[in-house]
Structures are given as C-alpha cells and as structure tokens.
Amino acid sequence: MPKAKPLSKEQIVAAQAKTKSNMAAARYLHVSYQHYKKWAKLYKLFDGHKNQSGKGIPKFLKGPKKMPHMLEIIEGRIAASSFDxxxxxxxxxxxxxxSEECAICAFKERRVLDYKMPLLLHFQDGNSNNYSLDNVQLLCYNHYFLxxxxxxxxxxxxxxxxxxxxFGTSEKVEWEVDDxxxxxxxxxxxxxxDEDDPNQYVSRI
Ligand SMILES: [Zn+2]
Structure with missing residues (x-):
C-alpha cells in the first residue's frame, strides 16, 4: 500500500476555507480523516475547525430525510444528477x-389554492447540473418567458x-401533492x- 502523501499547511487552510468541519475538510482533500487529523494537528489547525454541533451544516448527513448537501453540489463535489x-x-x-422570489422583479406571491409559487429554476449556462451560485436563479413565469x-x-x-x-377555476384543479x-x-x-380550528366541521362543499 503506498504511503499517504503529506498534506501542506496551505492545502489544509484552503480545505478549511471551503468547509465547515474537519470531517468535511478531509473529504474535500480526498484523504482519510485520520490522515487529515494528523497533519491538521501538526499545523495546529485542527481544534479551530471542529464543529461538533454541526452548525451551518445542512442536515442531509444526519436526518432521516435525505436532503441533498447543497454546498457539495454547488461546489461540484457531488453530482447534481443523482438527486431529484x-x-x-x-x-x-x-x-x-x-431567496424564494424572482431574481429580476422579486415576485413572490403564492397561489391561494395550494401555496405554490410560479417560480422556475434557470441555469444560465444551460447546464442543469451546474448548481454554482452564479449559474442558478429563480425566475417568475413572465421573466422566464421574456x-x-x-x-x-x-x-x-x-x-x-x-x-x-x-383551468382557471380552482375547483377543477386536482390536488397533486408530491413530497x-x-x-x-x-x-x-x-x-x-388544525385541531383547534372551529371551522373544520363546516362543510366545504
Ligand atoms: Zn419576475
């Protein structure tokens, strides 16, 4: 087995600047956590980058609901194509x-019927796997069209x-609720x- 390469102080500083925990920094550098820890400790950069409470880290890795870890996707370290x-x-x-509004006109009204917003995610370079923040924007239907x-x-x-x-009459639109x-x-x-809602027994027909 080849010996793992030493990590330079610059590499560790750069990895820490892009991540929010030591675990993530090790992943970023594509080295084992143990290997990363050894070198980070040597440069006295380990303790300052601990993040035991998980602050600022999306819950994707912990929670039962598999939410994508957006920073990894934004920075292109996880392929967006593997997610819905x-x-x-x-x-x-x-x-x-x-922010949940049109990037051009700031439109953010919800439909009364189901609280959906008419916003579309637009990839400026035409690559729908490029979630880099300078590439994605939300546009209202009008600005998407224009x-x-x-x-x-x-x-x-x-x-x-x-x-x-x-269409155009809310009664006829089917309630399709996805996850x-x-x-x-x-x-x-x-x-x-709402259990406490006195109107819940009122017929809505
Ligand atoms: Zn707009």
Missing part, C-alpha cells in the same frame, strides 16, 4: 442559498385555451387540519 431536481430547488431555498424562452409549449397553450373549464410540495406546506404550517 425538485429537491435540489427546495434545498437551495431552504438552506438559504437562494429572458429564456417559452414556459408552455404549443400543445400546452392549445390545451389551456381550448379546455378552459379545466417536495408536502414539505413546503408543512413548513408553512398548512399540511393538515
């Missing part, structure tokens, strides 16, 4: 990397305009019936 794009969009917002391209294809438009009874959306509703406290 919807989850990544949510994680970008939830972990504070993007700056990038069509939101709906011809078939969609034809369908929307010819079957108006299925991503359910999580958003939970976050807003809107996922279930």
């Amino acid at each position: 794009p919807n989850k990544l969009k949510y994680a970008l917002i939830e972990q504070g990397y993007l 700056n990038v391209g069509d939101v709906f294809n011809d078939k969609d438009v034809k369908q929307i305009e010819s079957k108006q009874e299925h 991503y959306h359910l999580q958003r509703l939970k976050e807003l406290g809107l996922d279930g019936v």
Whole structure:
C-alpha cells in the first residue's frame, strides 16, 4: 500500500476555507480523516475547525430525510444528477442559498389554492447540473418567458385555451401533492387540519 502523501499547511487552510468541519475538510482533500487529523494537528489547525454541533451544516448527513448537501453540489463535489431536481430547488431555498422570489422583479406571491409559487429554476449556462451560485436563479413565469424562452409549449397553450373549464377555476384543479410540495406546506404550517380550528366541521362543499 503506498504511503499517504503529506498534506501542506496551505492545502489544509484552503480545505478549511471551503468547509465547515474537519470531517468535511478531509473529504474535500480526498484523504482519510485520520490522515487529515494528523497533519491538521501538526499545523495546529485542527481544534479551530471542529464543529461538533454541526452548525451551518445542512442536515442531509444526519436526518432521516435525505436532503441533498447543497454546498457539495454547488461546489461540484457531488453530482447534481443523482438527486431529484425538485429537491435540489427546495434545498437551495431552504438552506438559504437562494431567496424564494424572482431574481429580476422579486415576485413572490403564492397561489391561494395550494401555496405554490410560479417560480422556475434557470441555469444560465444551460447546464442543469451546474448548481454554482452564479449559474442558478429563480425566475417568475413572465421573466422566464421574456429572458429564456417559452414556459408552455404549443400543445400546452392549445390545451389551456381550448379546455378552459379545466383551468382557471380552482375547483377543477386536482390536488397533486408530491413530497417536495408536502414539505413546503408543512413548513408553512398548512399540511393538515388544525385541531383547534372551529371551522373544520363546516362543510366545504
Ligand atoms: Zn419576475
């Protein structure tokens, strides 16, 4: 087995600048934690980079819900293609990397029906695996249309305009709640019936 290469002080300083814990710094350098620890201790850089409470580190590695570790994806160390794009969009917002509004006009209204927002994630270089923060932005449908391209294809438009009874009236829109959306509703406290709500027994028909 070849002997592991020594790590320079500069390498460790650089890895620490990009990470929030010693474990992450070792991963960043592609070396074992033990190897990293030995050299970081030698340069007296180990204790200052401890992060036992996990502060600032997304819960992806710990929690039961497998949320993507966005920093790794943003910096390109984990391939974005292995995750559901919807989850990544949510994680970008939830972990504070993007604000949930149009990057151009700051539109952020929610639909009353289900609290969804008409925002699309746009990759400026056209590469939908490049989550670098200077490459991703959220755009409202109007600004997506004006700056990038069509939101709906011809078939969609034809369908929307010819079957108006299925659209435009909230009663006819089906409630399709996926995991991503359910999580958003939970976050807003809107996922279930409020036990204390006196109106819960009122017929909604
Ligand atoms: Zn806009």
